[in-house]
Amino acid sequence: MxxxxxxxxxxxxxxxxxxxxxxxxxxxxxxxxxxxxxxxxxxxxxxxxxxxxxxxxxxxxxxxxxxxxxxxxxxxxxxxMRIPVGAGWLGRVGNGRGEPADGGPPVLGGSYEAVGGAPINPVRREPPNDPVLTGVGAVDVLTTLVRGQKLPVFSAAGLPHLELAVQIAAQATCGGEPFAVVFAGMGLTHADTAFVRDGLAARSAARELVLFLNTADDPVIERLLTPRLALTVAEHLAFAQGRHVLVVMTDMTAYSEALREVSAARGEIPARRAYPGYLYSDLASLYERCGRIRGRPGSLTILPVLTMPAGDITHPVPDLTGYITEGQIVLSADVQAAGTYPPVDPLASLSRLMRKGTGAGRTRADHPAVAAQLIAALARSRQVAELADLIGRAALSPTDLRHLELQDAFRDRFLPQGTDEDRSLDDSLDRAWEVLLTLPRSQLGMLPADLLDTHAPPRREERR
Amino acid sequence: MTAPVDELDPVRAELLRAARAAAEATLDHARTGAADTLLAARTAAETVLAQARRLGEADGAEEADRERVRAAQEAWETELVVRAEVYAALRAEVRRGVRRALAREGVAARSHLADVARAALGPEAEITASAQGGVTAETPGRRVDLSADALADGALDRLGVRAETLWGPP
The missing domain is CATH 2.40.30.20 (Elongation Factor Tu (Ef-tu); domain 3)
Incomplete structure (x- = not known):
C-alpha cells in the first residue's frame, strides 16, 4: 500500500x-x-x-x-477542504459541498486545490481591462462589466435579481475568446434551483458552465463552502487554463446569514446586527479572488448578487460589500413597479472600472461619451421631475420639458428588455443615441461635435 | 296617315340615355372599386402571409433551438449516468482485485498490514481480520481500517483524473 x-x-x-x-x-x-x-x-x-x-x-x-x-x-x-479542479467541471452540476448532483461520477480533476484559495500577489495583479458583454443593454452601456472586476447587484426581496443573474450568466461573452461561467447559488429554493438549471441549460450543454447549487434546506455550513468551491474551480479555469471566467454568486445575503449562524455556534462575540466582526474581511476573502495576473492569460470576474433586507442599503452586507467592490448595479422597486425589466436604477448604479473596458478597440469609440452624457441627462431629468412635482409641468421651460421626454424615452425605448433577449452592444448604443436625441444639441455638451454630426446633423436653426 | 309624334319622345330618349350612362358609370365605378378592393385584399393577404411566414420561421427556429438544447442536455445527462455506472463498475472490479490479491498473499499480507496498523496506533492495538481480506485495528478512541475495500477505495481515489481514460478517446 x-x-x-x-x-x-x-x-x-x-x-x-x-x-x-x-x-x-x-x-x-x-x-x-x-x-x-x-x-x-x-x-x-x-x-x-x-x-x-x-x-x-x-x-x-x-x-x-x-x-x-x-x-x-x-x-x-x-x-x-480541497476540491479537484480542471476542465472536467465544465457542464457539471455540483451541490453546495462540491459533490456531483447531476447523476455523473465524481469530478476527477488533474489536481486538487484548497477551497480557501490563495490571494493573488498584489504586485502581480494586472488592472482589469476589456469588457465582459452581458447582452443586457442597461448593464453593457451604463455599468459595463470589466474583465477582472467585482461588480455586485444590489437588490431587494421581490425584485427579479435571480432572473437578471441567470440572464447575464446565460448571455455573457468575451468577444469570442475562451469563456466560462461558474454559477454559485446559495440558499436557493427548489423552485429557484429549477429556474437556474432551465435558464442555463444551453450554456451547460455547450460545456461553458459549472453550477454549484446550495438550497435553502441544506445545512448552513455548506453555504459558506459554496462560493469558495466556485471560486477555486474558476481560478483554475482562468489562470491555469487561460479562460475568461465570470463567477455569479447569489445570494450573498443568504451567505452572510449562514456566516452569522456558524459564528454564533462557535460562540464568537457578535458585532453589528449580530454578524461576526470579521464579516468585512470574510467577504473580501471572496471578492478579492477576482482579477487578472501578469503574464497569464484569462481573467476572473465576479458578479455577486445580494438582497438588501427591507431595501436598506446601509445594512451591513451591502454596506461592507460596497467598500470592497468596484461599483454596483442597483435594482429599483419603483422601476419594477412601472413594469420595466430589468429594473435597473441608472443613477444609483456605477461601474468604477468602466473606462478601462470601453471605448475604441474595446467596445465602440462613442461608448464612454454616450454613457456619460446619458447619465448626466438622466440626472437632470430627475431634477426636472422633482421640480415639476413642486411647480407643475406647465411652469417648466421647453428644455426642461425635453428632459422629461428623455426620461420617458429612456424607460420606454432603452431600458425594457426581454429576459431572454440578448441585445447586441451596437443595438443598445443606438437606442441610447435615440434617447439622447430627444434633447436639443445644445443640451448634449458632453458629446464631441463630430459624433453629434454623425448621429444628428445640425438643423438650420441650430447652426446659426 | 302618319302616327302622331309624341313630343315627349326626345325627353324620354334623353332620360333613357342619361339613365344608361349613369348605370354604366355606376357599373364602371363598381368594377373599379371591386378591382381595387381585390387588389387591396390580395396585398393584405400577401402581407399577412409573409408576416405569418416570418413569425412561423422565427417560432420554428426558436423551437428548433430549444429542441437542440434539450437534446444536447439529455444526451449529456445520459452520458454522465453511463460514466457513473462505468466508474462504479471500476470500483467494484478494483475491490474484487484487491480481495483476490490479499487472499493470494494470505498470512504474509495480513501480517504486513497488522504491522502498518500497529505503527499508526501503537503496539497495544487490537488487530482484527476483516471478512473480505485485510485487517482493522483499534485502540480506545482510535481505529485504522486496512480492510480490502478501504485499501481499494483509497487506491481508486489516488488514481484521480487517470480514471477518465475509461470514457475518454482511446
Missing part, C-alpha cells in the same frame, strides 16, 4: 444539532476537513469548528440525523 494511514477517531462524546464533539484527538486544526463514517457505512463530511486540547468540534455538512455516539468514526484530513 502507498500513502499515509488514515486514523479514525471513535470517541464521540456528544452529538448536538449539526455538531459532533470528538475526544482523544491530536494534531487537529481549525477548518480542517473531516470524513465521518456511520455505523451503516454511510460517509458524511464535516469541518472542524473548534479545537480545545484533545476535543474537536466538527460541524457535519450533511447534518447529524441518524448518527449514533457509538459506531461513528471521524477521520481528519490534516488540511482544509
Amino acid at each position: 502507498s500513502g499515509p494511514v488514515e486514523v479514525e477517531y471513535t470517541g464521540v462524546r456528544e452529538l448536538r444539532g449539526p455538531l459532533v464533539v470528538v475526544e482523544g484527538v491530536s494534531g487537529v486544526g481549525w477548518d480542517e476537513f473531516a470524513t465521518i463514517v456511520l455505523d451503516s457505512g454511510e460517509r458524511r463530511h464535516g469541518l472542524v469548528l473548534e479545537v480545545d486540547r484533545d476535543l474537536a468540534v466538527v460541524q457535519v455538512l450533511e447534518d447529524t440525523a441518524g448518527m449514533n455516539r457509538t459506531g461513528t468514526r471521524v477521520a481528519f484530513s490534516g488540511s482544509p
Whole structure:
C-alpha cells in the first residue's frame, strides 16, 4: 500500500444539532476537513469548528440525523477542504459541498486545490481591462462589466435579481475568446434551483458552465463552502487554463446569514446586527479572488448578487460589500413597479472600472461619451421631475420639458428588455443615441461635435 | 296617315340615355372599386402571409433551438449516468482485485498490514481480520481500517483524473 494511514477517531462524546464533539484527538486544526463514517457505512463530511486540547468540534455538512455516539468514526484530513479542479467541471452540476448532483461520477480533476484559495500577489495583479458583454443593454452601456472586476447587484426581496443573474450568466461573452461561467447559488429554493438549471441549460450543454447549487434546506455550513468551491474551480479555469471566467454568486445575503449562524455556534462575540466582526474581511476573502495576473492569460470576474433586507442599503452586507467592490448595479422597486425589466436604477448604479473596458478597440469609440452624457441627462431629468412635482409641468421651460421626454424615452425605448433577449452592444448604443436625441444639441455638451454630426446633423436653426 | 309624334319622345330618349350612362358609370365605378378592393385584399393577404411566414420561421427556429438544447442536455445527462455506472463498475472490479490479491498473499499480507496498523496506533492495538481480506485495528478512541475495500477505495481515489481514460478517446 502507498500513502499515509488514515486514523479514525471513535470517541464521540456528544452529538448536538449539526455538531459532533470528538475526544482523544491530536494534531487537529481549525477548518480542517473531516470524513465521518456511520455505523451503516454511510460517509458524511464535516469541518472542524473548534479545537480545545484533545476535543474537536466538527460541524457535519450533511447534518447529524441518524448518527449514533457509538459506531461513528471521524477521520481528519490534516488540511482544509480541497476540491479537484480542471476542465472536467465544465457542464457539471455540483451541490453546495462540491459533490456531483447531476447523476455523473465524481469530478476527477488533474489536481486538487484548497477551497480557501490563495490571494493573488498584489504586485502581480494586472488592472482589469476589456469588457465582459452581458447582452443586457442597461448593464453593457451604463455599468459595463470589466474583465477582472467585482461588480455586485444590489437588490431587494421581490425584485427579479435571480432572473437578471441567470440572464447575464446565460448571455455573457468575451468577444469570442475562451469563456466560462461558474454559477454559485446559495440558499436557493427548489423552485429557484429549477429556474437556474432551465435558464442555463444551453450554456451547460455547450460545456461553458459549472453550477454549484446550495438550497435553502441544506445545512448552513455548506453555504459558506459554496462560493469558495466556485471560486477555486474558476481560478483554475482562468489562470491555469487561460479562460475568461465570470463567477455569479447569489445570494450573498443568504451567505452572510449562514456566516452569522456558524459564528454564533462557535460562540464568537457578535458585532453589528449580530454578524461576526470579521464579516468585512470574510467577504473580501471572496471578492478579492477576482482579477487578472501578469503574464497569464484569462481573467476572473465576479458578479455577486445580494438582497438588501427591507431595501436598506446601509445594512451591513451591502454596506461592507460596497467598500470592497468596484461599483454596483442597483435594482429599483419603483422601476419594477412601472413594469420595466430589468429594473435597473441608472443613477444609483456605477461601474468604477468602466473606462478601462470601453471605448475604441474595446467596445465602440462613442461608448464612454454616450454613457456619460446619458447619465448626466438622466440626472437632470430627475431634477426636472422633482421640480415639476413642486411647480407643475406647465411652469417648466421647453428644455426642461425635453428632459422629461428623455426620461420617458429612456424607460420606454432603452431600458425594457426581454429576459431572454440578448441585445447586441451596437443595438443598445443606438437606442441610447435615440434617447439622447430627444434633447436639443445644445443640451448634449458632453458629446464631441463630430459624433453629434454623425448621429444628428445640425438643423438650420441650430447652426446659426 | 302618319302616327302622331309624341313630343315627349326626345325627353324620354334623353332620360333613357342619361339613365344608361349613369348605370354604366355606376357599373364602371363598381368594377373599379371591386378591382381595387381585390387588389387591396390580395396585398393584405400577401402581407399577412409573409408576416405569418416570418413569425412561423422565427417560432420554428426558436423551437428548433430549444429542441437542440434539450437534446444536447439529455444526451449529456445520459452520458454522465453511463460514466457513473462505468466508474462504479471500476470500483467494484478494483475491490474484487484487491480481495483476490490479499487472499493470494494470505498470512504474509495480513501480517504486513497488522504491522502498518500497529505503527499508526501503537503496539497495544487490537488487530482484527476483516471478512473480505485485510485487517482493522483499534485502540480506545482510535481505529485504522486496512480492510480490502478501504485499501481499494483509497487506491481508486489516488488514481484521480487517470480514471477518465475509461470514457475518454482511446
